[in-house]
Amino acid sequence: MGKRYQINEYDQGILMLKPCSHFWTDINLNIFRKEIVNCCKRYQQNEVKISDFEKYGTDFWTKRPEVYEDKKVFLEGKFPKGCKSCALQHPNSLYNTWNWWKDKPQDFFVDLLDRDETYKIEIALSTTCNMTCLYCGPKVSSSWADVLGKPVVQIDDEWKKAALESLFKYIQEKMTKNTKRVVYTFLGGETFLDLSFWEILDRIAGIHDNEIEINFISNLNVKPKLIQRLVNLANAKPNIKWRISPSIEDLGERAEAVREGLDFKLFESNYDWILSEPAIDKIAVLPTMNLLTIHKHTEFLKWVLSKNIKIRGAKNLHKTWTVSLNRVTEPDWLDPAIMPKSSRLEIDRAISFIKNESKRFGDTKNITDMYLGNLRDLRNVIGSKRTPKMIEILKWKLDKNTKLFKRDYYKIFPELKDIVDENK
Numbered sequence: 001m002g003k004r005y006q007i008n009e010y011d012q013g014i015l016m017l018k019p020c021s022h023f024w025t026d027i028n029l030n031i032f033r034k035e036i037v038n039c040c041k042r043y044q045q046n047e048v049k050i051s052d053f054e055k056y057g058t059d060f061w062t063k064r065p066e067v068y069e070d071k072k073v074f075l076e077g078k079f080p081k082g083c084k085s086c087a088l089q090h091p092n093s094l095y096n097t098w099n100w101w102k103d104k105p106q107d108f109f110v111d112l113l114d115r116d117e118t119y120k121i122e123i124a125l126s127t128t129c130n131m132t133c134l135y136c137g138p139k140v141s142s143s144w145a146d147v148l149g150k151p152v153v154q155i156d157d158e159w160k161k162a163a164l165e166s167l168f169k170y171i172q173e174k175m176t177k178n179t180k181r182v183v184y185t186f187l188g189g190e191t192f193l194d195l196s197f198w199e200i201l202d203r204i205a206g207i208h209d210n211e212i213e214i215n216f217i218s219n220l221n222v223k224p225k226l227i228q229r230l231v232n233l234a235n236a237k238p239n240i241k242w243r244i245s246p247s248i249e250d251l252g253e254r255a256e257a258v259r260e261g262l263d264f265k266l267f268e269s270n271y272d273w274i275l276s277e278p279a280i281d282k283i284a285v286l287p288t289m290n291l292l293t294i295h296k297h298t299e300f301l302k303w304v305l306s307k308n309i310k311i312r313g314a315k316n317l318h319k320t321w322t323v324s325l326n327r328v329t330e331p332d333w334l335d336p337a338i339m340p341k342s343s344r345l346e347i348d349r350a351i352s353f354i355k356n357e358s359k360r361f362g363d364t365k366n367i368t369d370m371y372l373g374n375l376r377d378l379r380n381v382i383g384s385k386r387t388p389k390m391i392e393i394l395k396w397k398l399d400k401n402t403k404l405f406k407r408d409y410y411k412i413f414p415e416l417k418d419i420v421d422e423n424k
Helices: 006-011 021-025 050-063 065-075 079-087 143-146 156-173 196-208 224-236 252-258 264-275 293-312 341-361 365-381 388-403
Strands: 027-028 035-039 120-124 183-187 212-218 242-246 282-285 322-323
Touching: 021 027, 021 065, 027 156, 050 065, 050 156, 065 079, 143 252, 156 196, 156 341, 183 196, 183 388, 196 212, 196 341, 224 242, 224 264, 264 282, 264 293, 293 341, 341 365
Parallel strands: 027 120, 120 183, 183 212, 212 242, 242 282, 282 322
Antiparallel strands: 027 035
């Protein structure tokens, strides 16, 4: 059985965790890593072999031993082994805001172990990418591999075919015969740059007669012809709700310095375009909060709200547009946890801004509350891992990237002078 992580008050038996919804509702297939998990923060404990897909059949996706045993641990009120990331950050972990079941009554969980609640499937195809984001690396970005002179991660085509065929069979048998909505998310690398994406998209669309949602996480740093191809497909498939999550967390030169290879003007042009396309049902901006973007988050939110409200309207928050939030925990040197506690004031500023703006959005309190909850957890994390050693690593990484990308990070991000000051 998986190891139980007993963190803070939980090791005293005062409070017990409720199972995390992601573990039951999500499937994350990372083809280039041969990894299958249930949350982007979870890690795979055992290698998945091609023979496993045949051995377990469609039960592979929800009841293979690693998953089944960890589900038992969650039902005992503890974090299982694969959920180490949230366990180590709790009570300020993403479990707090990502888990839709934490307020469910106990009788909801009685027969949960053998229930299949899956409705979200995430597929990462390859490391093909045109950017070298500072919080990324060669295992996820082909551009990073090129910059560092490392081999690009090669896809095991036989494993990819076996995994996808097993997944398609599971979808056909388990997800086309119920009334639950089904949500697919594609990411990379950069989604639009992997040509097999379009083939897989057609296959999934062909399986479903019912309405489904397809989401793309994209850097939108791509040629207009790829945006046009998606728009054409969206217009041709009205039974699919099309959603794009532009991945961005800062503006102008600051954004380009965090996301090397980004042309912010191209991103903005593509962003304006998809906002104006009726066939794109929803735009969900996805900032990945990190040490370099905390101080301008309020300005970033003002920019996002201005664009979305102008084109899609304030009252359409959550209907045709929204803002989600992720945060960096790896690499350590970009983790907001090593910032000085004085940086919490920047999160307070963003929280105040959202509260002041929320009256414009109508009855969307649950959406703004979730974002505020994410910000409060982020605020509480800031300063919790600030040590002289981590500050030295931060300075070393900044120096290394200055030589690599020819950028003066201390000029682009003036707040760095305080962040690297050990007396702060």
